[in-house]
Amino acid sequence: MRIKNRKLSSLERYFYTRSILNLHSCFYVGIRLNQLPSKAELRSAIKRAIDKFIQLRCNVGIDEKDGKPYFKIVDQSLGLEDVVEFVDWTRFDEDKMNYVFQNYAFRYHTEKPLWKMLVIPSERKLVLLMSHVLFDGMAGVIIWQELLKNLNEPKGITESRSERIYEPNESQGFTSDYHPYEGWPITLKTKVLRFLFGQYLKWKPINADMVGLNEKDFKFKNYSLSHLIAKNPAPTGDRYQVRCDSVQWNIHLTLKEMQNVLRLCREHKVSLSSLLTALFAQSLIKFSNPANYTGCQLKICLPMNTRIACNKYLQNDDYTKQLGNFVGTVNLSSNINDKISLWELSKLFQKDITQKVGSDIQDFIDECSFLDVLNIEELFAAKVAASNPSDTFEVSNLGFQSFNNSEDSFEVIDAFFNQPQGISSNFCCSVISTNNGLNCHVTIPRNLKEDLVPCIRYVENWLRWEGKE
Numbered sequence: 001m002r003i004k005n006r007k008l009s010s011l012e013r014y015f016y017t018r019s020i021l022n023l024h025s026c027f028y029v030g031i032r033l034n035q036l037p038s039k040a041e042l043r044s045a046i047k048r049a050i051d052k053f054i055q056l057r058c059n060v061g062i063d064e065k066d067g068k069p070y071f072k073i074v075d076q077s078l079g080l081e082d083v084v085e086f087v088d089w090t091r092f093d094e095d096k097m098n099y100v101f102q103n104y105a106f107r108y109h110t111e112k113p114l115w116k117m118l119v120i121p122s123e124r125k126l127v128l129l130m131s132h133v134l135f136d137g138m139a140g141v142i143i144w145q146e147l148l149k150n151l152n153e154p155k156g157i158t159e160s161r162s163e164r165i166y167e168p169n170e171s172q173g174f175t176s177d178y179h180p181y182e183g184w185p186i187t188l189k190t191k192v193l194r195f196l197f198g199q200y201l202k203w204k205p206i207n208a209d210m211v212g213l214n215e216k217d218f219k220f221k222n223y224s225l226s227h228l229i230a231k232n233p234a235p236t237g238d239r240y241q242v243r244c245d246s247v248q249w250n251i252h253l254t255l256k257e258m259q260n261v262l263r264l265c266r267e268h269k270v271s272l273s274s275l276l277t278a279l280f281a282q283s284l285i286k287f288s289n290p291a292n293y294t295g296c297q298l299k300i301c302l303p304m305n306t307r308i309a310c311n312k313y314l315q316n317d318d319y320t321k322q323l324g325n326f327v328g329t330v331n332l333s334s335n336i337n338d339k340i341s342l343w344e345l346s347k348l349f350q351k352d353i354t355q356k357v358g359s360d361i362q363d364f365i366d367e368c369s370f371l372d373v374l375n376i377e378e379l380f381a382a383k384v385a386a387s388n389p390s391d392t393f394e395v396s397n398l399g400f401q402s403f404n405n406s407e408d409s410f411e412v413i414d415a416f417f418n419q420p421q422g423i424s425s426n427f428c429c430s431v432i433s434t435n436n437g438l439n440c441h442v443t444i445p446r447n448l449k450e451d452l453v454p455c456i457r458y459v460e461n462w463l464r465w466e467g468k469e
Contacts, residue, residue: 005070008060008133009179010371015109015132016069017059017376023241023384025105027419027433029140030092030127031403036119037151037401043080045150046117047165050078051273052146055134055323056115056175057166060108071134073173076111078166086119092127094248101420102244106131115143124413132325133147137417137430138305138400141322144412145403152408180310180319180326181368190366198373206378212386218284218295218336223447224387225423236339237319240384246421247449251440251460257467259436264466273302273397273431274350276440277332278342279462280393280429283455285336292451296337301394301425302330302353309361328364330356331391383423391425400433414439421445427452 008016018024022419037045040304050056054073061072089096106114114131128140135143163461230241253261281298306328310319330353334345356364383390396419403412417432418441427444444452 003174003177005063006174006177007063007068007070009182009368011181011327011368012133012179014068014371014376014379015325018380019106019131020108021131021377022105023240023242023380023423024132025103025242025244025420026062026129026131027137027430028100028127028129028417029137029144029398030125030237030416030418031144031412032123032125032414034124034413035409036124036126037410038120039080039152041154042084042119043163043165044154045147046080046083048150048155049143049146050166053143053323054172054226055139055171056132056143057113057168059110059112059114060133062109070464071174073168074111074113074166075168077164077168079115079164083113083115083165084119085119085327088122088136089120090122092120092123092125097246097248097418098246100127100129101246104129108133108192125374134325135323136305136327137303137396137432138307138326140417141398141401141432142321142323143401144415145401148408148412150408151410152404179324180314180316181365183314184310184362184365186366186369190369194370194373195375196402197370201375206374206382208385208387211379211382211390213295213299213388213390216295216297218293218298219388220293220426220448220451222292222451223426223445225384225389226303226387227420227445227447228394229384242421244420245446247444247446248418249442249444249453249456250416251438251442251456251463253438253463253467255435255437257464258433260467261463263436268346269351270343270346270350272433273395274346274353275342276397276429276431276459277302277349277395278346279459280395280455281334281345282342283458284392287454287458288451296335298334298336299390299393300332300334301391302332303394303396304328304330304353304357305425306357306361306364309357313361328357328361349386380423389423389425394425394428395431396428397431398433402435412436416441419443 051379057074058071059074060069063070104116114134116129128143130140176276228243230243243399262272277300306326307319310326332349332352401415412434414436415432415434416439417430419428419430421443426448427442430441432439442456
């Protein structure tokens, strides 16, 4: 049975509300090709991808009966110009990255999809911008894999400039009326705690004290959310206006350097994510000026892809191929006063990650269900009022992606992943690896440049040194 509309899950409403409040514009997964496709080739590849993935033809609407948001299928035809923009930038550098995060926010309740592609001919780069309401980083990878397959297996390419890439029809619809997380069994204990939490919030609404840091948590003196969020609302009437002037720093490893670092990881029985997290944690310990921070407890966030867990626990082997938002969160901590080596810290993080994405995955699903009883808009207001980000930093790793074969006409030479400065962490690291090596893109507030650049240089130099032959 095909379903015309699907209500947003609690997790999706969280990201939707964050966007509606103008606290997050978009994120992107980009590629650099050996050669650019023609407009006709691109049009054909995108049309076939839209035909396959319903998420590529969706926006969010509001139900007139209950006022709740739902995913709606776009009800007007689309041309290539609606989803692809050719830009004449010389380089996709820091200024242009910040420009994207400032100017490419997706608007809801419209007949436009929640993604867009920027084409930068000067660098042969294609940048896929996405709304986090409907997509996560792995969704970006899946979209690129489909587009590249279509480009390298062309069908029905014409040069007609008027050809539509999408036409609405009555037969299209969703195959399910709920997000997979909502099909996950919730324990009786969680149901009881969720009910009691809901009753508590009626007595005492969520506030900054509930979501803020305590005295032991690591905090930079030179940075607070007041530096990130403008005092005056945006001209559009959005509640918040986030500054987009971050320092954009990319740590690049060649394929050989990455392979040598991965060999060390295997020898020490840790993942690359665990090592990178430990490196950034130790960089703060080694290079942060004690006069510029308070507290000693680092709080670290690792967004994780839950598709494989959904396959296992929901007995479905199809989720790994699906678009959508399948984000789970692993929270780690480390005390800067602990005298521990880099590899020992990596192993501790590895142990926590393995447990939390394995046997403890139910805990994350249970936590998501608590969003059902929260006023999410009040939650964000509390986060902003808390002054400091709740996490010291974030590491989001999309892993190694081959995308396609070296014999293909359109071959991926490099890939990159990035997200804007947000209210949840002081800085974020977005990682993706290909046959060209590794790109770890670090986004930091300009106010913390003096504090964090030495830390990033330490991580970069360590990786380069250990990656040498």
